[in-house]
Amino acid sequence: MAAVTSIGETPLxxxxxxxxxxxxxxxxRLNIFRYxxxxxxxxxxxxxxxALVRFSLEGKKLGTWSGAAWGQILSYPGxxxxxxxxxxLAVISCLVVLLLLVPTMIWIRLRVQGLSxxxxxxxxxxxxxxxxxxxxxxxxxYNKIEHYNVxxxxxxxxxxxxxxxxxxxxxATGLGAIDVTTLSEAARSLGANWITVMFRVIVPNMxxxxxxxxxxxxxxxxxxxxxxxxxNYLNLQVALFNISRATQxxxxxxxxxxxxxxxxxxLLLILSYIGRRRSAGGxxxxxxxxxxRRGRR
Amino acid sequence: xxxxxxxxxxxxxxGVEVRMLGLTRRYxxxxxxxxxxxxxxxxxxxxxxxxxxxxKTTTLRLLAGLEDADAGQITVGGKDVIHLPASKRDMxxxxxxYSLFPHMTVRQNVAFGLRLRRVGPAARDKKAxxxxxxxxxxxxxxRYPHQISGGxxxxxxxxxxxxxxxxxxxxDEPLSALDAKVRSQLRDQIRRIQLEVGITTLFxxxxxxxxxxxxxxxxxxRDGRIEQLASPTEVYSRPATSFVAEFVGLTNRLAGTVxxxxxxxxxxxxxxxxxxxxxxxxxxxxxxxxxSLASDSSGESGPLTGTVIATTFLGATSRITVDLGDAxxxxxxxxxxxxxxxxxxxxxxxxxxxxxxxSADASAVSEx
Numbered sequence: 001m002a003a004v005t006s007i008g009e010t011p012l013x014x015x016x017x018x019x020x021x022x023x024x025x026x027x028x029r030l031n032i033f034r035y036x037x038x039x040x041x042x043x044x045x046x047x048x049x050x051a052l053v054r055f056s057l058e059g060k061k062l063g064t065w066s067g068a069a070w071g072q073i074l075s076y077p078g079x080x081x082x083x084x085x086x087x088x089l090a091v092i093s094c095l096v097v098l099l100l101l102v103p104t105m106i107w108i109r110l111r112v113q114g115l116s117x118x119x120x121x122x123x124x125x126x127x128x129x130x131x132x133x134x135x136x137x138x139x140x141x142y143n144k145i146e147h148y149n150v151x152x153x154x155x156x157x158x159x160x161x162x163x164x165x166x167x168x169x170x171x172a173t174g175l176g177a178i179d180v181t182t183l184s185e186a187a188r189s190l191g192a193n194w195i196t197v198m199f200r201v202i203v204p205n206m207x208x209x210x211x212x213x214x215x216x217x218x219x220x221x222x223x224x225x226x227x228x229x230x231x232n233y234l235n236l237q238v239a240l241f242n243i244s245r246a247t248q249x250x251x252x253x254x255x256x257x258x259x260x261x262x263x264x265x266x267l268l269l270i271l272s273y274i275g276r277r278r279s280a281g282g283x284x285x286x287x288x289x290x291x292x293r294r295g296r297r
Numbered sequence: 298x299x300x301x302x303x304x305x306x307x308x309x310x311x312g313v314e315v316r317m318l319g320l321t322r323r324y325x326x327x328x329x330x331x332x333x334x335x336x337x338x339x340x341x342x343x344x345x346x347x348x349x350x351x352x353k354t355t356t357l358r359l360l361a362g363l364e365d366a367d368a369g370q371i372t373v374g375g376k377d378v379i380h381l382p383a384s385k386r387d388m389x390x391x392x393x394x395y396s397l398f399p400h401m402t403v404r405q406n407v408a409f410g411l412r413l414r415r416v417g418p419a420a421r422d423k424k425a426x427x428x429x430x431x432x433x434x435x436x437x438x439x440r441y442p443h444q445i446s447g448g449x450x451x452x453x454x455x456x457x458x459x460x461x462x463x464x465x466x467x468x469d470e471p472l473s474a475l476d477a478k479v480r481s482q483l484r485d486q487i488r489r490i491q492l493e494v495g496i497t498t499l500f501x502x503x504x505x506x507x508x509x510x511x512x513x514x515x516x517x518x519r520d521g522r523i524e525q526l527a528s529p530t531e532v533y534s535r536p537a538t539s540f541v542a543e544f545v546g547l548t549n550r551l552a553g554t555v556x557x558x559x560x561x562x563x564x565x566x567x568x569x570x571x572x573x574x575x576x577x578x579x580x581x582x583x584x585x586x587x588x589s590l591a592s593d594s595s596g597e598s599g600p601l602t603g604t605v606i607a608t609t610f611l612g613a614t615s616r617i618t619v620d621l622g623d624a625x626x627x628x629x630x631x632x633x634x635x636x637x638x639x640x641x642x643x644x645x646x647x648x649x650x651x652x653x654x655x656s657a658d659a660s661a662v663s664e665x
Contacts, residue, residue, distance in 0.1 A: 179394055185363050186396040186454075188383040190410035190461060204400040 049261070056254035069251030073259060076252065082239035083260075085152045089235065090218040093159040097167045097217050098210060100160065105171055106202050109180050123168035126161050131226045134158065142231050152233035155224075162227070163220050167213035174209020178202070211271045222264050236260060312340035312497035313374030313464045315360070320369035322355050322521075329355045331521035332369070337465075342491055342498040343526075344508035347518035348544065353501045356518075357467050360499065362386045373464055389458030389496075393470040395450050397442035403429065403453050404438040410461035428456035431490060448479035455487065459494060466491065466498040472507060484511055505545045509533060517541045535570055539656040542582045547616075549588070549626050550656065553581040560655055562648065563600035563621075570652045579655040583648060585629035590617060592637055593645035601646040605638050619644060 059066035074080050101123075108116050126134065138158060145154050180202060187201045203210070225237035234242075240260075244253045315337040322330040330352045337343050345353040358364045360371060362383035371379045378386055397406050404425050411421035429435040432452040437445055445453070451471050458466060468487065472480045488511045491498050502508050508515045509529040516526040517540075525537035536542035553562035558572050560581045567581060593602055603621040615635040617628045626646065638644060 178399070179396070182392050182394045182396045183398060185361075185383070186390070186392060186457075187398070187409070188363070189361055189386075189388060189390040189467075190457070191384045191387075191413045192409075193382075193384055196413065201398055205398070 052254055052258055052261070056251055056258045058251050058254075066251075069255040070259075072252050073256055076239075076243055076247075078234055079239050079243065079256065082234050082236050085234070086222060086236035088153060089156055089159060090221040092153065092156045093163055093221050094214045094217045096156060096160045097163050097213065101164070101167055101171055101213070102203065102206075102210065103198060105168075105175060106180065106198050109175055110184055110197075120168065120172070123164045125165075127165040131162065132230070134161065135227050135230045139231070152228070152235055155228055155231070155233055155235065158227050158231075159217075159221050159224065162224070163217040166216035166220065170213035170216055171206070171209050174206035174212070175202075177209075178205045211274060215268060215271050218267060219264060222260060312495050314339050314372075315374075315465055315497055315499070316370075316372045317356070317360065318370040318372075320356065320359055320371070321367045322352075322359060322364065323367050328521055330359070330366075330369075333522060335516060335523060335526070337497050337499060339497055340495045341513045342488070342500060342511065343514050343516055344500045344502055344512035345516045345518055345523075346502055346505055346508040346545070349503060351518040352521040353503075353518050354469055355521075357390075357469050357499060357501050360465070361388050361390050361467050387461075387463050388465045388467055389461060389463035390467040390469065391451065391454045391458050391471040393473055395442070395447065395474070396454055397450055397457070399442055402439050402441055403434065403445065406442070406453055407457045407460050410457065414461065424460055425456075428460045429453070431459070431493075432456045432486070446479075448475050448483055451475065451483060452486070455490070459490070459496070464497070466494075466496045468498065468500040470502055473502070473504070480507075481510075487511065509545070515545075517544060519544075535652065536582075536654055539582060539654060542654050547585050547627060547629075549583040549585060551581050551583055551624065551626065553579055553655070555579050555655060560653060565601070565648050565650070567648065567650050568652045570654045574655055582654045582656060583626075584651070585616065585627040587649040587651050587653075588626060588628035589630060589647045589649070590619065590628050590634075590638060590644045591647070593643045601648075603644060603646065605640050605642050605644055607640055608635060608638065619646065621646075 228235040320333040407425040603619040609616040
């Protein structure tokens with residue numbers, strides 16, 4: 001395979017060089033355009049973020065620097081628990097979404113193709129129903145739930161629904177990339193039952209899609225405000241909003257937001273790193289081996 | 298011949314007999330299998346050959362348990378398996394599409410079935426390597442499927458199917474995704490391994506050359522039924538129906554008249570395969586290799602003289618199209634005999650008196 005690819009690529013590369021040789025001026029102009037576009041867009045995205053960081057480090061007097069706002073993050077009542085709750089919500093929502101969607105989608109792909117349109121429609125519905133409408137509908141149910149348990153963790157029911165469209169699309173892409181039918185038939189002819197087919201043959205080949213759907217779900221949960229606020233639960237975004245109204249020191253608001261952002265960023269890095277290692281090495285053991293080898297060097 | 302093959306090798310395990318009776322399968326309005334009867338003898342390799350949609354793959358999938366039959370019976374070694382799920386049928390299968398598990402190495406792929414059967418790690422590793430050795434890929438054991446070629450992937454799939462020591466081997470067009478050279482090599486390798494292991498095998502293909510080369514018996518299928526089940530030589534030289542004659546190999550359709558045990562085609566009497574053919578006008582099916590040509594400089598015209606329209610070089614043989622005035626005829630000759638016959642040259646034809654089949658379809662009277 002590798003030989004074929006390299007043979008296929010060589011003439012193309014050569015062609016590129018020749019063309020480049022003939023049109024140096026045009027290529028230079030194109031490169032300048034690229035750099036300008038890149039710089040403009042980088043500024044557009046980075047400036048607000050840099051401003052956020054700068055404000056979080058603002059001292060008592062304008063223009064001075066101070067780490068006080070970062071130190072105060074944990075001193076606000078409710079903030080730490082809100083962070084904790086939000087993280088727990090992210091984990092629970094991810095798990096429930098995966099448990100709900102992965103087996104269902106594989107099953108539909110393998111056994112009841114006719115239902116795939118219906119399921120897709122159902123999963124995409126939360127995209128077109130505004131969160132506000134959803135909450136109005138869910139309000140009475142949450143009123144009942146509150147009789148038994150008032151923990152904000154109950155929010156995961158809504159979050160699972162809100163995350164369905166994104167998780168569904170991510171998983172559908174992953175499933176579409178593998179020949180589910182042939183793989184499952186091969187496994188079955190070798191003696192595998194449906195559970196084995198699902199978890200030892202299909203799922204290991206859609207890890208990237210599973211990670212993507214986890215990433216999207218956690219991003220959604222980390223940034224959710226409307227539902228939590230209306231249902232009167234305290235999650236990270238609601239806590240940040242409360243602080244911004246109650247405190248004179250806006251710095252805490254910025255430091256907390258930055259922290260949340262950094263956290264999401266680190267999560268994204270970890271997930272995409274795992275995804276890359278998986279697709280390159282093919283298995284967890286291979287990624288572990290690669291890490292160990294790197295460590296030894 | 299069919300039985301001898303499985304016992305040629307002393308190490309061969311006894312294969313089992315597979316019997317299918319009245320198998321029927323419908324897809325909506327379409328009848329894919331129409332009461333198919335087929336018995337594969339122990340250790341035999343039967344190739345199911347036919348155009349797409351003839352039901353050959355459906356037969357294989359019903360046998361494997363990947364689909365349910367609407368009616369009919371399947372017994373393997375005398376045991377009824379029709380109600381068993383695919384995972385319990387004990388059949389190894391190689392698919393047309395590449396079916397190796399992408400997240401496992403070649404070795405893990407081959408050992409997968411053994412792992413499901415709770416064979417210990419050492420034993421299954423040993424067996425996997427043994428199987429890879431059989432298909433000549435033991436050096437690739439730790440590669441991933443995407444790191445090896447298509448032909449190698451199909452060989453690994455074969456090793457994986459055989460590793461579980463199945464009772465029956467099912468091959469669903471395993472060579473159709475490969476290029477011509479790899480295809481013929483792998484075809485021969487499959488046959489060698491099948492004889493070595495002595496396993497009862499059903500091979501589905503739409504490539505007649507493949508079917509004739511590999512099988513003990515060839516079953517030519519059409520519209521969910523088997524038209525003829527016979528040895529490759531018999532299917533080719535004594536086709537049971539005009540469909541078989543035309544599907545297997547090329548055929549000239551020449552107008553003729555049946556009388557007694559012969560059909561008269563362009564002044565030549567050819568013996569009939571089926572002596573009960575009713576007398577009268579008919580279309581005789583003549584193989585291109587039964588037609589030979591010689592340069593004709595006499596300038597006379599007769600029913601068996603014509604002009605070369607085109608020659609097609611096929612390697613060792615060449616195919617020549619000759620215009621007979623009211624029809625065209627195809628001849629296949631050794632390339633060494635063809636050099637003098639360029640397009641436009643006059644030729645005299647000779648039709649070898651092999652037994653021929655006549656088509657009941659009398660509409661194609663003067664068609665070439």
